Structure formats: C-alpha cells, structure tokens
Amino acid sequence: MYSDSEKNFITHPKGIMSWLFTLDHKRIGIMYLIAILTAFAAGGFFALSLRLELFRPGEQFLTQDQYNKFFTLHGAIMVFLFIIPSIPAALGNFLLPLMLGAKDVAFPRLNLASWYVYVLGASFTLFSVFTGTVDTGWTFYSPYSTQTSTSVISMTLGVFILGFSSIFTGLNFIVTVHKMRAPGMTWYQMPLFVWGTYATAMIQVLATPVLGITLLLLILEKVGGIGIFDPKMGGDPVLFQHFFWFYSHPAVYIMILPGMAIISELIAVHSHKKIFGYRLIAYSSVAIALLGFFVWGHHMFVSGQSEFSSMVFSFITFFIGIPTGIKIFNWMTTLVKGHICLTTPMLYALAFLICFTIGGLTGVFLGALGLDIQLHDTYFVVAHFHYVMMGGTVIAFLGGIHHWWPKIFGKMYSELWGRIAFVFIFVGFNMTFFNQFMLGSQGMPRRYHDYSSFLKTDLFERYHGFSSYGALILGVGFIIILCYLVASLFNGKPAGNNPWGGLTFEWSTTSPPPTENFKKDPVLKHGPYDYDKVLPKDIEEN
Amino acid sequence: MNERTFNLPPPASTIAGAYDELFYFIYGLSVFFFVIITVGTIVFAIKWRAKKGEEQKLTSGFCHNTPLELLWSIIPTVLFFVIFIWGFKLYLRYVVIPANATEIKVTAWQWNWNFAYPEGAESNILVVPKGKPIKLIMSSNDVIHSLFIPDFRVKMDVLPNRYSSMWFQSDYEGEYDLYCTEYCGQQHSKMVTRVHVKSASDYTKWIEENSVTPTGDVLYKRYACNTCHTLDGSAGNGPTFKNLFGKSETLTDGSMVNVDENYLRESILEPQAKIVSGFEGSVMPTFQNTINNDKLDALILFIKSLKEE
Numbered sequence: 001m002y003s004d005s006e007k008n009f010i011t012h013p014k015g016i017m018s019w020l021f022t023l024d025h026k027r028i029g030i031m032y033l034i035a036i037l038t039a040f041a042a043g044g045f046f047a048l049s050l051r052l053e054l055f056r057p058g059e060q061f062l063t064q065d066q067y068n069k070f071f072t073l074h075g076a077i078m079v080f081l082f083i084i085p086s087i088p089a090a091l092g093n094f095l096l097p098l099m100l101g102a103k104d105v106a107f108p109r110l111n112l113a114s115w116y117v118y119v120l121g122a123s124f125t126l127f128s129v130f131t132g133t134v135d136t137g138w139t140f141y142s143p144y145s146t147q148t149s150t151s152v153i154s155m156t157l158g159v160f161i162l163g164f165s166s167i168f169t170g171l172n173f174i175v176t177v178h179k180m181r182a183p184g185m186t187w188y189q190m191p192l193f194v195w196g197t198y199a200t201a202m203i204q205v206l207a208t209p210v211l212g213i214t215l216l217l218l219i220l221e222k223v224g225g226i227g228i229f230d231p232k233m234g235g236d237p238v239l240f241q242h243f244f245w246f247y248s249h250p251a252v253y254i255m256i257l258p259g260m261a262i263i264s265e266l267i268a269v270h271s272h273k274k275i276f277g278y279r280l281i282a283y284s285s286v287a288i289a290l291l292g293f294f295v296w297g298h299h300m301f302v303s304g305q306s307e308f309s310s311m312v313f314s315f316i317t318f319f320i321g322i323p324t325g326i327k328i329f330n331w332m333t334t335l336v337k338g339h340i341c342l343t344t345p346m347l348y349a350l351a352f353l354i355c356f357t358i359g360g361l362t363g364v365f366l367g368a369l370g371l372d373i374q375l376h377d378t379y380f381v382v383a384h385f386h387y388v389m390m391g392g393t394v395i396a397f398l399g400g401i402h403h404w405w406p407k408i409f410g411k412m413y414s415e416l417w418g419r420i421a422f423v424f425i426f427v428g429f430n431m432t433f434f435n436q437f438m439l440g441s442q443g444m445p446r447r448y449h450d451y452s453s454f455l456k457t458d459l460f461e462r463y464h465g466f467s468s469y470g471a472l473i474l475g476v477g478f479i480i481i482l483c484y485l486v487a488s489l490f491n492g493k494p495a496g497n498n499p500w501g502g503l504t505f506e507w508s509t510t511s512p513p514p515t516e517n518f519k520k521d522p523v524l525k526h527g528p529y530d531y532d533k534v535l536p537k538d539i540e541e542n
Numbered sequence: 543m544n545e546r547t548f549n550l551p552p553p554a555s556t557i558a559g560a561y562d563e564l565f566y567f568i569y570g571l572s573v574f575f576f577v578i579i580t581v582g583t584i585v586f587a588i589k590w591r592a593k594k595g596e597e598q599k600l601t602s603g604f605c606h607n608t609p610l611e612l613l614w615s616i617i618p619t620v621l622f623f624v625i626f627i628w629g630f631k632l633y634l635r636y637v638v639i640p641a642n643a644t645e646i647k648v649t650a651w652q653w654n655w656n657f658a659y660p661e662g663a664e665s666n667i668l669v670v671p672k673g674k675p676i677k678l679i680m681s682s683n684d685v686i687h688s689l690f691i692p693d694f695r696v697k698m699d700v701l702p703n704r705y706s707s708m709w710f711q712s713d714y715e716g717e718y719d720l721y722c723t724e725y726c727g728q729q730h731s732k733m734v735t736r737v738h739v740k741s742a743s744d745y746t747k748w749i750e751e752n753s754v755t756p757t758g759d760v761l762y763k764r765y766a767c768n769t770c771h772t773l774d775g776s777a778g779n780g781p782t783f784k785n786l787f788g789k790s791e792t793l794t795d796g797s798m799v800n801v802d803e804n805y806l807r808e809s810i811l812e813p814q815a816k817i818v819s820g821f822e823g824s825v826m827p828t829f830q831n832t833i834n835n836d837k838l839d840a841l842i843l844f845i846k847s848l849k850e851e
C-alpha cells in the first residue's frame with residue numbers, strides 16, 4: 001500500500017498500539033470512520049431484511065416479534081451509531097484542523113476519549129441485541145417502553161453513553177474553531193464546512209443533555225418504579241414525547257447540517273467557482289440550528305398536546321423552510337459561470353440538490369397543521385425523513401468520502417466504477433422511497449409487519465414490492481463502493497496534493513498529510529472560494 | 543362517490559374535500575419548485591461544464607445579486623404564510639366538534655378496539671349512520687394507540703391517562719379500513735378493523751341486533767380471543783379452546799390446575815395469575831375493565847361447548 005520511505009500519518013508511527021493510543025485527529029477520524037461504517041452495515045442489514053419481509057403481504061420470513069425488533073434496531077443503529085456521529089466525528093475530525101490550518105483539535109485527549117466512549121456506548125447497544133433486543137422503536141415511547149419485557153435498559157444506557165461522545169466532540173470543535181484558526185483567517189474566511197460543523201457542534205452540546213436526562217428518567221422508572229411517564233404509576237406519557245423530541249428534533253439538524261456543510265465544499269470546488277452568497281449560507285446554518293430548538297412539537301400534532309401549542313409549533317416550523325430554501329438556491333446559482341467537472345463527488349452533490357429538495361418540499365405538507373393529520377405515522381413520513389437523512393445526509397456523506405478519499409489515503413479510486421455505483425445508489429434510493437410517499441398518503445401506517453388484512457392490500461403490495469426491488473439495487477450500489485474504495489488502497493494512482501483543484505488549506509499539504517498536518521505553519525493568503533483571483537495550481541504548498 | 547386520486551384514497555368524509563384541496567395546492571407548488579431546481583441544476587451543470595482538456599482559467603466572481611436573493615427569500619416566505627394559515631384553518635375544522643354529534647365511546651387495548659354506542663350496543667367494528675356527525679371519545683387500557691381512518695382523513699392518538707376526541711361525518715355508505723397508527727407492541731399490525739357507514743334504517747337495525755348480550759362465539763371474535771386461542775386444537779400464542787374445559791393443566795410453577803369455571807374467570811380477568819406451562823411470556827391483557835358478568839358467562843359457556851364428549 002505505502003512504501004516505507006513515505007512518512008505520513010498513516011505509515012508513521014507503526015503498530016496497533018500507536019493507533020489505539022493516538023492523539024492524532026486524523027487517525028481518530030479514521031477509527032471513527034471504521035466504527036460508523038460497521039454500524040451502517042449492520043443498520044443496512046436490518047433495513048434490507050425489513051424490505052424483504054414487506055415484499056409481499058403476510059408473514060414472509062420474519063415473525064412479528066423479529067420484525068418489531070429489526071425496525072427498532074435499524075432505527076436506533078442508524079440514528080445513534082451511524083448518522084449522528086457520521087460526518088462530524090469521522091470527516092469533521094479529519095478535516096476541521098486541516099481546514100483551519102491547525103496541527104490538531106484543541107483537546108486531542110478528549111477527542112480520543114470520545115472515540116472510546118462511543119465504543120463503550122455501542123457495546124451496550126450491541127449487548128442489548130444479544131440479550132433479547134428491544135422492540136419499542138428507536139423513539140422508546142412510554143408507557144410501552146416501561147412495560148415491555150425486552151432489554152430497554154441496556155439499549156437506553158448505550159444511547160445515554162453515546163450522548164457523551166457526541167458532547168465531547170461538539171465541545172472540542174467549538175473551542176477549535178474559536179481558538180485554532182490560522183493567522184489571517186477571520187470568521188468569514190472559514191470554509192463553509194467549518195461553519196456547518198460549528199453550528200452542529202452547538203446543537204450537540206446544548207441538546208444532547210436533554211436526551212440523557214430523559215433516558216435516565218426512563219431507566220429510573222423501569223428500575224425504581226418512580227412514576228414519571230407511565231400513567232399506571234402516576235406519570236404522563238405525553239411528557240416523554242416532549243422530552244424526547246426536545247432533543248431529537250434538534251438532532252435532525254445534527255444529522256443534516258454537516259451534510260449541507262459538505263455540499264457547500266463539493267459544489268464550489270468541483271465548479272471552481274466562488275460560492276454564491278457565502279454569508280447567507282453561513283448564517284442560515286446558524287439560523288437552522290437555533291430555530292431547530294423551537295419546533296419539537298410538530299412531531300406531536302395528533303398526540304393530544306393543546307391545539308394552541310400545535311399552532312405555534314406549526315408556525316415556527318415554516319420559518320426553518322426559509323433558510324433551507326435559500327441554501328438550495330445559493331448552491332444552484334453557484335454553478336452559473338463555473339468550470340464544472342462532473343466527477344463522482346460532484347455527481348453526489350447534484351443528486352443531493354434533487355433528493356434533498358424532495359425531502360424539504362414534502363416537509364411542507366407535514367408542517368401544515370391540518371395536512372399532518374392524514375400523513376402522521378404513515379409511510380409518507382418514512383419517505384420524507386429518508387429523503388432528508390439518506391437523500392440528504394448519506395448522499396452528502398458519500399460525496400464527501402469520494403471528495404476527500406484522495407486526501408485521506410493519498411490514492412485515487414476508479415472514476416468509472418465510482419460513476420457506476422452512483423447510478424445504482426441514485427436509482428435504488430429513489431425507487432425505494434419515492435413511491436412510499438403515495439403509499440403513505442393512501443394510508444399505509446408505519447411499523448406494520450403485515451398488511452394482508454387491509455381492504456387495499458393489492459394496492460399496497462404493488463408499492464411495497466417496488467420499494468423492495470429498489471432496496472436491493474441500493475444494497476448492490478453500496479457493495480460496489482466498498483469494493484473499489486478498498487481496491488484503490490492497493491492499486492490506486494497517487495492522488496497528488498490537490499486532485500480536484502481546491503483552494504482551502506487541506507489541499508495545500510501532501511496526501512496523505514504528515515502527522516503534524518503541514519510542513520510549515522499556514523498563513524491565509526486568499527479566501528476559501530476565491531476562484532476569481534487564484535488558480536488552484538498556484539496555491540502555496542504548506 | 544368520488545374516485546381515488548393518485549395520492550389520496552377516495553374522499554369519504556365531509557372534511558376530506560377541504561383536506562384534498564390544500565394537499566393538492568402544496569403538491570402543485572412542490573412540483574413547480576422541484577422542476578425549477580432540478581432543471582436549473584441540470585442545465586447549469588451541462589452549460590458550464592468544463593470541456594475536455596481545457597486549461598482551467600479564473601472563473602467569474604459572480605456571488606451576489608440582491609434582487610435575485612430577495613426574490614427567493616420573499617416568495618417562499620409569503621407562500622409559507624399562506625400555507626400556515628390555510629393549514630391552521632383546516633385544523634380548526636378538525637378540532638371544533640359539532641354540538642349535535644352522536645357520541646361513541648372507543649376503548650383501545652393491546653390489540654383490539656371496542657366501540658360502545660349510546661343505545662347500548664358494543665362491537666369491535668365501528669358502525670356509523672351516514673350523514674350524521676360522529677364524535678369519538680377515546681381512551682386506552684394500556685399503552686398509547688392511535689385511531690386512523692385514511693378514507694376519512696382523520697387520526698388521533700388514544701391515551702391511557704386521559705380522554706381524547708375527534709369527529710367526522712361520512713355521506714357515503716360503505717366499508718373502510720381503520721388502523722392503529724401508534725406502535726403498540728407485538729401485534730400492532732393486527733390492530734386493524736373496519737368502519738361501516740350505513741343508512742339510517744340499516745344503522746337502527748344493526749343497533750337493535752347488537753344490543754342484546756351477544757353469544758360467546760361473537761365475543762370470542764370481538765375481544766380478539768381468536769388471535770391467540772384456536773378452536774381446532776392447534777397451539778397458538780395461548781392454549782387452544784378445543785377440549786380445554788375440564789382438562790388438567792400444568793402451570794409454570796409446576797403445580798396443577800383443573801380448568802373449571804373459576805379458573806377461566808380468573809384467567810380472563812387476571813391473565814398473568816396462573817399461566818399454563820409452555821406459554822411463558824404470554825402477553826394477554828386483562829379484560830377487567832372491558833367485560834361485564836353477562837359477557838363473562840357467555841364466553842365461559844362458549845368454551846365449555848367446545849369440549850367433545
């Protein structure tokens with residue numbers, strides 16, 4: 001893979017212990033990448049099993065109990081073990097110091113600790129899989145979660161621990177952005193990836209404690225019989241929903257803001273064009289992060305919360321649509337008068353614009369008070385959040401992986417296979433989820449193991465069947481990506497410092513970067529997207 | 543009756559028409575904006591695509607255009623206000639229940655529904671007269687459930703610690719699906735029943751037929767005993783009812799019990815008290831608040847009748 005003469009962060013120092021005790025943000029980023037991709041594979045396995053079970057009405061190969069456990073595990077693993085840490089902890093860890101021109105994050109030991117805390121939390125979650133698993137859905141709604149006999153405690157304890165890992169990373173990033181920027185780099189000269197990661201870190205630090213407290217209360221109720229949520233003990237189940245969504249709605253923005261952050265980089269770099277409306281994109285990330293704290297009640301329009309609350313939550317929800325819309329128009333307009341290279345990462349960025357727009361527009365249906373009544377808890381919601389989480393974040397994550405892979409490992413992957421896999425992912429994703437909008441608005445409820453006793457079974461079977469074929473295509477796409485990325489490590493061409501023609505600091509150092517990131521201390525000479533002033537080949541090597 | 547559209551089931555309640563108007567208004571806007579963004583993205587990406595082998599030059603510094611930016615900030619904002627107000631007005635139609643509505647009491651439990659009518663009848667399907675506003679007053683015996691009738695465009699959570707209510711009026715006779723849409727445990731996907739909209743005379747007839755205490759075989763289905771207890775001797779999630787009466791059963795703690803009237807009564811009211819060996823982990827709910835003495839007698843009589851001499 002790498003010759004001994006090369007001295008970069010991967011080859012030097014050597015030995016497994018040098019990885020396990022590393023304080024290098026790049027190595028921790030790679031360790032996170034391996035961990036979250038393992039989680040993604042597990043979550044994907046459960047997803048595919050669910051789709052195959054739903055291929056036809058009636059029981060196929062999963063019993064009711066297995067199905068209920070599988071969708072819980074799919075949701076919990078994808079949300080808590082994959083998507084929340086995915087971009088910030090893996091790519092963010094690797095890139096944030098590089099983009100700022102720093103040697104490392106502000107607290108390298110805290111950074112390593114966050115990885116170990118993640119592994120500990122993941123172990124508790126896995127433990128619950130082997131001790132009978134959980135069948136509550138990833139939302140753990142009380143009183144069902146209080147009453148079920150499955151291992152809710154080890155699962156929620158796992159999520160509780162994972163929260164600390166998220167808080168550590170967030171804290172670290174906030175301090176890093178404030179304190180470690182290279183000389184000359186003002187706030188408005190930071191790459192937009194940094195802005196997005198910064199806004200995300202804010203939510204991680206402020207919202208995660210509420211989830212921790214909520215899950216701790218749930219555990220206290222189950223173990224100590226203290227009535228908080230279960231009405232049998234004098235509690236209130238709607239209170240649980242308020243607490244849960246007070247974290248979990250901002251968490252949606254922990255998931256999507258880093259995706260948006262990647263897209264800003266990808267579109268500017270591969271169009272070699274100054275990004276349109278830099279400040280508005282940066283402000284809208286912060287605006288989304290702030291507004292995200294005041295809309296949790298839109299998950300509860302039919303829960304029995306007061307009509308007045310529902311009205312207020314619906315009103316605020318629409319205000320999140322405005323900065324989101326502005327971002328999309330800005331990205332689209334960035335393409336104008338560019339020098340656009342349709343590379344694999346750029347294809348993912350363009351796919352993001354299309355898929356995420358569908359995710360955003362269908363959110364308008366759900367935010368409108370009266371309309372949510374029909375669509376709540378149906379496949380319409382399932383399709384909507386998969387368009388945002390998968391069509392948004394996962395597509396952006398894939399784009400980011402393809403964009404920075406040459407920087408991280410110093411090797412180019414096969415562009416041809418990259419494009420083939422892209423087609424599989426794009427077609428497979430849309431086939432799986434687009435028809436679920438119709439499935440949902442026609443009335444198909446979520447979390448149903450079987451739909452054979454309906455009056456509309458035939459109609460639903462057509463939609464479900466199509467979805468399942470899409471999921472298979474999607475699965476093939478991921479396997480292709482895994483194959484050519486691993487192959488590139490062994491036979492990929494050397495990437496060079498700056499294969500795509502970027503202007504930010506990470507492209508000014510070698511690929512893979514040396515342990516100390518830069519050979520000399522970088523000084524900012526131009527803005528991150530000054531393609532009208534500087535040619536990428538002329539940037540100073542650091 | 544109206545036809546089913548591509549996205550929504552045939553509108554079968556009085557509110558469905560208003561619902562569908564807003565739905566298709568947003569749908570139209572969504573298609574419009576989706577086309578703008580998709581076409582824009584693809585056209586720009588092709589038009590300003592780098593030619594093969596072309597040397598990279600400095601590109602335009604175009605990164606601001608105040609009129610354009612105001613346009614795409616203000617137009618969506620105005621549209622969002624319109625949609626919010628429209629959505630809220632539609633919502634008011636849902637929450638303001640007509641004073642003359644007929645009240646039906648809904649009880650939900652894992653995993654069945656019970657509908658109690660003002661005239662005294664009860665059933666596990668929802669039967670309503672056409673052309674009359676119906677108010678459902680709902681509560682749950684255990685966890686949270688949610689009552690959803692897609693063809694009527696109505697849904698409301700059913701909670702264990704308070705009453706929730708909703709209303710609808712259907713002017714079309716027919717049969718419609720009713721789902722539970724809040725995940726409620728093992729047999730959530732079996733918590734499906736039907737709504738029957740009947741003409742006034744058929745409704746009155748149905749109420750009369752169902753007001754007398756039903757026989758045990760009717761109760762066996764109404765209380766969904768049939769999901770776990772078979773009649774043909776095969777084991778389900780619980781013991782079969784065939785030849786059950788008079789049998790000696792081993793319990794989970796090793797003791798023996800004779801299946802008589804008192805054991806059956808106890809098992810219906812307190813299912814977890816004495817569980818037959820082999821059925822550990824059974825999740826049968828209590829019928830303490832659901833069943834009265836007459837119905838209990840009828841059900842026990844029914845189980846007795848399944849003993850072959």
